[in-house]
Amino acid sequence: MSQLQRITINPSQLQESQLLLTPQQQHYLLRVLRSRDGDKFIAMDGISKWWLAQLIGEQGQILEPLEVTTELPVSITLMVALPKGNGCDDIVRCSTELGVTCILPILSDRTLLKPSPQKLERWRRIALEAAEQSERAFVPTILEPVAFRTAINECASIHRYICEARGNYPHLTTVSNKFSSEIIIAIGPEGGWTDQELEIALESGFQPISLGRRILRAVTAPIVALSLIAAACEV
């Protein structure tokens, strides 16, 4: 079972076996994920076609088409503020079952946990087990935890959402008809985002959304968000 990064391409980027990457995709693969020459990744057209590809310099090369039935037709990155205790274990496990593509743990202003390198290894092992159990084709990528501001700056995508329990924001399902091939969703820690964090995210183009009228725990909120996104994309 492969732990491969996934990018969504436009059919016009394909020229025979060459895959012309956009500057955003190059930034994501080379800078954010630190991929190197020869590293493999998945290219998908966001509808039904999947290819195994390889990074050659700053461009991609298509290696072979893939048959995939249990993966979502979109790429979902979950930016999640680290909850206390072992909460992140549950988030990684459940998010993987629900089809997440990439998990980016966030050190937010209210994050108490300073994770050890062993934690990252543990989350990657949990993701692998959960991908196998849920019969997924790929294992989600678990990135190294980064500071909130770094994450906000690095995550470039038109469809970026930040969940906020308080405040009268539109429900996630009311924006689901706008979901495109790449979705980034940010979920806060116990006690929520600070006002300043929310402000920074909104200034960077994140759209504030609600997950319903009740206050969800930090561990429950990602499961709810991914359930709704997966259902909207899969049905």
Add this chain to the structure above:
Amino acid sequence: MSQLQRITINPSQLQESQLLLTPQQQHYLLRVLRSRDGDKFIAMDGISKWWLAQLIGEQGQILEPLEVTTELPVSITLMVALPKGNGCDDIVRCSTELGVTCILPILSDRTLLKPSPQKLERWRRIALEAAEQSERAFVPTILEPVAFRTAINECASIHRYICEARGNYPHLTTVSNKFSSEIIIAIGPEGGWTDQELEIALESGFQPISLGRRILRAVTAPIVALSLIAAACEV
């Protein structure tokens, strides 16, 4: 914070302060819940009005209107096959956060756990804490575990669904436009329902549905189902 059973009424059942219960509601309150004369319950019209009511003989008496903002406008009963270990703790906690009305633990053919009376007390305490944390107005009812066949026979409602991971069934969201004021959803144990259980449920009028293309753990499936039902009813 009150742990009160909730029933959905039709405005025509209200005659001044008298509430004329249907035979089904009488069966549910008196037989399934074993309510007694003088026991309080919540009556709701399934849209926006809520009343505190009291059982007098086999009928209801309206005591006062209630103001409620964090409760779902529907009554959801989760019939859940007991998972192994402490899995039911998580199910009770998350389901409560998501607005469940009643949880009926099921002893299915593949249930390994034989819960002690202490377990039931523990689940009720978890439900109380989760209701407070999520700022709900009411605490869900946790019923005593019963055998699968008993549960199927006792649960009378037009909107009954049974989740099944294998098989090509319609996704829960495709039937969400049919949700009415009372929904019963049954979710199986690790390894799923046995063929015989599924057959019995379908014969009794349960509609088989899917929660997506990946195989979810017994603990994750109820959270996904309730996320989708809550969003469909609340948005």
